Amino acid sequence: LPVATGETKIGLGAWDADLEQDSYLSAEALDSDNLTLAAPLLEDTDYAIVPILAQVEYPADGSSLDLVLPDGVTLLDYYGTPVEDAESLLHNEYSETSAAVLGVYVQTDADFTAQLVYTAPDGSTVVDFGQNMAGRVEITVQGTAGQTAELRCFEELDADGNPYLANLRKARTTMQYTFARSQTVTWQPQFTYMGFRYALVVQWPGKPEPANFTACVLHSAMQPAGEFTCSEPLVNQLNHNILWGLKSNFLDVPTDCPQRDERLGWTGDAQIFCETACWLANTWTFYSKWLKDLAVDQLPDGGVANVVPNIEETHTEANWLMKNCPYGASGWGDAATVIPWVLYQMYGDDTILRSQYPSMKRWVDFMRANTQNGLFDFKMQLGDWVALDAEPGSYFGATPTALTSQAYYALSAQLLALAAEVLGNRQDAELYAGVHRQAAQDFAANFFTLDGAMTAQTQTAHILALRFGLTPQKWKQKTIQRLLELLEQQNGHLVTGFLGTPYFCAALSQNGCWQQAYDLMLKKDYPGWLYQVLQGATTVWEHWDGRRPDGTMWSAGMNSFNHYAYGAVGAWLYGECAGIGQQPGTAGFCAARLAPRPGGGLRWAQAWHQTPFGRYALQWQVDDGKITVTAAIPPNAAAKICLEPGAKLLETDGLTFAEQNGCPTAQVGSGQYRVSYTMEQ
Secondary structure: OOOOOOOOEEEOOOOOOOOOHHHOOEEEEOOOOEEEEEOOOOOOOOOOOOOOOOEEEOOOOOOOOEEEOOOOOOOEOOOOOEOOOOHHHHOOOOOOOOOOOOOOOEEEEEEEEOOEEEEOOOOOEEEEEEEEEEEEEEEEEEEOOOOEEEEEEEOEEOOOOOEEOHHHOOOOOEEEEEOOOOEEEEEOOOOOOEEEEEEEEEEOOOOOOHHHEEEEEEEEOOOEOEEEEEOOHHHHHHHHHHHHHHHHHEEOEEOOOOOOOOOOOEHHHHHHHHHHHHHHEOOHHHHHHHHHHHHHHOOOOOOOEOEOOOOOOOOOOOOHHHHHOOEOOOOOOOHHHHHHHHHHHHHOOOHHHHHHHHHHHHHHHHHHHOEEOOEEOOOOOOOOEOOOOOOOOOOEOOOOHHHHHHHHHHHHHHHHHHHHHHOOOHHHHHHHHHHHHHHHHHHHHHHEOOOOOEOOOOHHHHHHHHHOOOOOHHHHHHHHHHHHHHHHHOOOOOOOOOOOHHHHHHHHHOOOOHHHHHHHHOOOOOOOHHHHHHOOOOOOOOOOOOEOOOOOEOOHHHOOOOOOHHHHHHHHHHHHHHOEEEOOOOOOOOEEEEOOOOOOOOOEEEEEEEEOOEEEEEEEEEEOOEEEEEEEEOOOOEEEEEOOOOEEEEEOOOOOOEEEOOEEEEEEOOEEEEEEEEEOO
């Protein structure tokens, strides 16, 4: 396979679980120019069909390797079609023949021509594409024999405006082309990708111009499933950043980040972002495939790996964190239960529950087997990861991991019981409903005092207790009030980490604290979602203080500027701010609940979401105290339009409203509707 200069690695083919280990292809490099691949015949046949598991590292001098097959052996592409030209594998030039495949393909989604090529304060030449992304840079360059074009991709500038490379750690993120003859070439590296907004020009024949550089975006192919916009441009940019965090990290597996020497399928990140991802894109096939990987990688005791594919758990030699927390982390392992349930809720297809039920059950049974005095307790836990209330220099938030672990134990048991109910498994439904009740009781007994105060006075502790339904009813108002006080102590800012942040706005709005939820979302100073936007972010950061107001950075050891986890708030924008939701006890949006809740000083907000029944759309607009709601319901679907408590109707579009749970509510079928009201003073 001829390749351009540079260091490139290639992995060919796929793993076939039906073949015995000794049937896998063996590979041996005979000399520097040829790689001979030999395969045994399948039993009682005159042919061999085997996955190629060879990894080839090409020489850096621009030479090539030839793929040599034994006589009578045909190379097949992904679809099983004979390959006459091996070069086609290099460019994924597969036929359009329909084929049943487990996952989705990685595609080039868009191209960005460089916006600017400039000289940084330190004298380096920098290319700015204007958008942080995952992909590759394509160059068009003219040179003579021996000249080299070399770039190093990176994602952020430091406080002085110079390339910030330290957070890449050991990732080389380098592409290099050396000319064998005088010519003009258009080239990009293959079998690799990088996370970047910028490129550092290390070497270049002549003067680099923006037209010489094109960024090619790579991500798994998924159809768009929704869009949110409102009257506040900063929130629209935040939604843009959330979407691009998804695009950058949904590349065959849901990775944590695309830029540094990690790019792993962290289960915790995937779990907390799953619902938001479903609002943004059709993720059914993507997640279904990855969940099968998760089940395959489950440990013999049922524990779930921290990363899937599980390449870390047995390679922890130099990783203190993974040595102490090799698997079974609450909030991470719960991807086994949370993601299948979210997919069922969003798409209404119980096949995901059927296929993942054994995995879900094994995870909950693992937690049951590792309880001490009623509390889940297994090795070191990650807890409210990278929360701002952590000790200086620590990754571990102030909320006790015993509390976060028990909260997720209760949640997973509850979701397993619900899944069993959907699947008609009454025995398991009753069993795990009991496990959930006991876990909730143990949570209350251990983390609430006799007068109803939580033992952990952190935002995340109160958020999880409220959001997961773990607060005893008699102490609910006290817990809500205390969360508001903890928020006020931080001048209305969050200090939450990975486990508290996704649910903060929902914990407020679903308990009647709409103004505080909006205020939190719309905070423009540090720390907050819009602070990142005002700092010029085009994706969501890993840390609230990835770049602090004084320009200093969080530790370079773990400081991604393209991490979708905190983008989990996107689900709140669609489901709470815009108000597209589902009626209790339903799935797949067969019966929607459209409940717009204007607030935060926004003049209008609108969203649409593509469901298995079609597209729902909802818009609200505030004009001189008059609120107008426009709703669209797809064919063969039904919905309830639920207005705010205290709404005084002006226009009903022929609908009949009656009060339900304090809200004027109308039952509607397919069609478009427009109603207006004012709020009682």
